[in-house]
Amino acid sequence: MVIRSRAPLRISFAGGGTDVPPYPQQYGGVVLSATINKYAYGSLVPDNHEGRLTVQSLDYDVVAKYHSDSDLVYDGKLDLVKAVVRRMLKQENERGIRLFLHSDAPPGSGLGSSSALVVALIGLFNHWLRNIKTNYEIAELAYQIERIDLGIKGGLQDQYSSVFGGFNFMEFYQDTVVVNPLRVDHSLINELEYNLLLCYTGTTHVSGILDRQIQSYINQQDEVLSALENLKRVTLDIKNALLQGRLRDFGALLHDEWTYKQRLDGEISNSRIDELYHVALKNGALGGKITGAGGGGYMLLYCEFDKKHIVAEKLEQLGGQIVEFGFDLKGLQTWSFSE
Numbered sequence: 001m002v003i004r005s006r007a008p009l010r011i012s013f014a015g016g017g018t019d020v021p022p023y024p025q026q027y028g029g030v031v032l033s034a035t036i037n038k039y040a041y042g043s044l045v046p047d048n049h050e051g052r053l054t055v056q057s058l059d060y061d062v063v064a065k066y067h068s069d070s071d072l073v074y075d076g077k078l079d080l081v082k083a084v085v086r087r088m089l090k091q092e093n094e095r096g097i098r099l100f101l102h103s104d105a106p107p108g109s110g111l112g113s114s115s116a117l118v119v120a121l122i123g124l125f126n127h128w129l130r131n132i133k134t135n136y137e138i139a140e141l142a143y144q145i146e147r148i149d150l151g152i153k154g155g156l157q158d159q160y161s162s163v164f165g166g167f168n169f170m171e172f173y174q175d176t177v178v179v180n181p182l183r184v185d186h187s188l189i190n191e192l193e194y195n196l197l198l199c200y201t202g203t204t205h206v207s208g209i210l211d212r213q214i215q216s217y218i219n220q221q222d223e224v225l226s227a228l229e230n231l232k233r234v235t236l237d238i239k240n241a242l243l244q245g246r247l248r249d250f251g252a253l254l255h256d257e258w259t260y261k262q263r264l265d266g267e268i269s270n271s272r273i274d275e276l277y278h279v280a281l282k283n284g285a286l287g288g289k290i291t292g293a294g295g296g297g298y299m300l301l302y303c304e305f306d307k308k309h310i311v312a313e314k315l316e317q318l319g320g321q322i323v324e325f326g327f328d329l330k331g332l333q334t335w336s337f338s339e
Helices: 023-027 079-088 113-129 135-149 157-164 186-195 209-218 222-243 247-262 271-282 308-317
Strands: 002-014 029-047 053-057 062-066 096-103 167-172 177-181 196-200 285-290 298-303 333-337
Touching: 002 113, 002 157, 002 222, 002 247, 002 298, 023 029, 023 222, 029 113, 029 157, 029 222, 079 113, 079 135, 096 113, 113 135, 113 157, 113 333, 135 157, 135 177, 157 167, 157 177, 186 196, 186 247, 196 271, 196 308, 209 222, 222 247, 247 285, 247 298, 271 285, 271 298, 271 308, 298 308
Parallel strands: 053 096
Antiparallel strands: 002 029, 002 333, 029 096, 029 167, 053 062, 167 177, 196 298, 285 298
């Protein structure tokens, strides 16, 4: 028997940063995002070697074997996998398994790929052990594994986006996350796919941005507090523009979101990103933003429909990599079959 899973990556339209603790616990955060047809994939194959865990990462051409819980120490190598196994196999460590993993985007790309991998892994074990968890339980467990067990800095949105899938307006409070699925007309989804442009800047995000953002908030820096409040406001504006089919306003509001986002930390943008963004606006983009923490990763742009190809050409001339994508509306999926 083989069990497989796939968990979608996401693009964040607005609100990223307001979901990063401790801000949402005190003031509440909101994020508007959608999952895309880029995925983290996992396969689980039970084997006859008691207690042995074999992990093969197809992205990094790595094969690792572990024989007991004592082997699963966090040392920077496959720590996400180890953390999920330690959580999910507490009562099942006598069973041998093989895991095969790969992703459509690297960690640090700003598309939530690390969280999607954790979600895909939890989905595998949830399916295998028939320990049926709700979407909220899977997302919360993924969050706990990344942010608590491994101490990886980040927000709350990625895990919930990947589990639920589709277009979501998410609200974050002290002890509660509320995922509001949006009923976006299929014609609007088609139009978004037609006009949106996703460009890889060539580098992953810069470490330290979230640490400084968190510290700035703790220090109650006025500019950061103001930026976070404005991000919440513009997220509501973008959500309303989307649901009402005002896509030109949607595109222009992405520019406002990006302006506020940059005020959270001086390294969220840089000369490379500024150049790509300026050229995009000059050649027909109405607005856009970096999709993750900042400093690199993917840039999302809303373009005039008859200018999108020109924007793409100009960005490629500067070394940007255009990535074709569509939206995923299903979220985490798992299945099994007999070979």
